[in-house]
Amino acid sequence: MLIEIRGVGFVNKGAELMLHAILEKIKSRFPKARFVMAPSLNVSPYEKRAELSLYQKVTYEKLGLDLGDFFVSLVPKKRRKMYGLVRQKEVDIVLDAAGFAHGDQWGVKNTKKLFKFSQKLKRNNAKLILLPQAFGPFEKREIKETMKELLRNCDLVFAREEVSFNYLTSFTSQKNIFNMPDFTNLVKAKEVEDFDFEKNDFCIIPNYKMVSKSWINSSDNNYIKLISESIKYLREKGKNPFILVHEGKKDFVLAEEIANKVGGINIFKEEDPLKVKGIIKQSHGVIGSRFHSLVSSLSQATPALGTSWSHKYQMLFKDYDFEEGILTLDSSVDDIRRKVDILIDENSKEKLVLKLENKSKYLKELSNQMWEKVFKEIETKA
Structure with missing residues (x-):
């Protein structure tokens, strides 16, 4: 069985964590399964894919034609296997793990691209499963209609919170969502x-999207002010905050801007996503702006506050019954300090x-149920 994994990569540690999660779970049920990824010079370079024994899907689209697939079709199958090369029609299952790629914010391009891809999969009798991700809103007619067509070609669809689920089910009655x-x-x-957790005990994880998204109705500097004020107060309370970069260069540049604003702060970048999750686990608390950094925090019962540029953040904190944990860009200094106190005051932190911990157990059980649905779908193809 050959399984293609889409929507993941090695720059964003959340996307890389999803890749590890997929490989771990699928191998536990289908140890002989082979996995393939399409190449990307920046997001998924060959060296990184090779470390995980991923086959290479040969693709190069030009003028609506996949020239890469055509040329590799000229190579005998035995030779392709020897070099770890795969054609699209050889793929049995596609697992799409794009964290958030379909909705009005992104325009119709992503959805059109996946829809056309889903048509190709149907012709090849391959299955398409959208793993838990955020969706919507779908106010624009073109993207709504394209999404509706895409959903018809999906074998399983998982929205990872109530708002996304409601967006999808508002225009389709499919039973596989x-x-x-x-x-x-x-x-x-x-x-x-x-890692010196005495000198670095409270983790700050920035996100450049907080100062780049045009639909955030605030000046760019408000986010830096928010994080800077949080760092200042943490220091007043005897904590040693540090910055952990969860994505690439843009997040690092933002981290340096924050460091300049607060008179210096340690900045760390860890390549191994499992160690990133380990640093988050061993920290006293987290103020995070990357979605998966907050999943790593809350699911490990590390107290966390989060900022938000999308409904997915509010819904994540709702899942953990801690909706008060969202910091808004217009938060007052008193509001920031009050919420930070929840994380560092011994009594409130203990509660x-x-x-x-209780919410995490429940949500992990739901994740296991999700994988059982995926396994059953894969077994119909095996």
């Missing part, structure tokens, strides 16, 4: 021994940790 949480909550973190 389910509301299930983000599945990286099942991935175990690596213990991190070469919060207990709540997060």
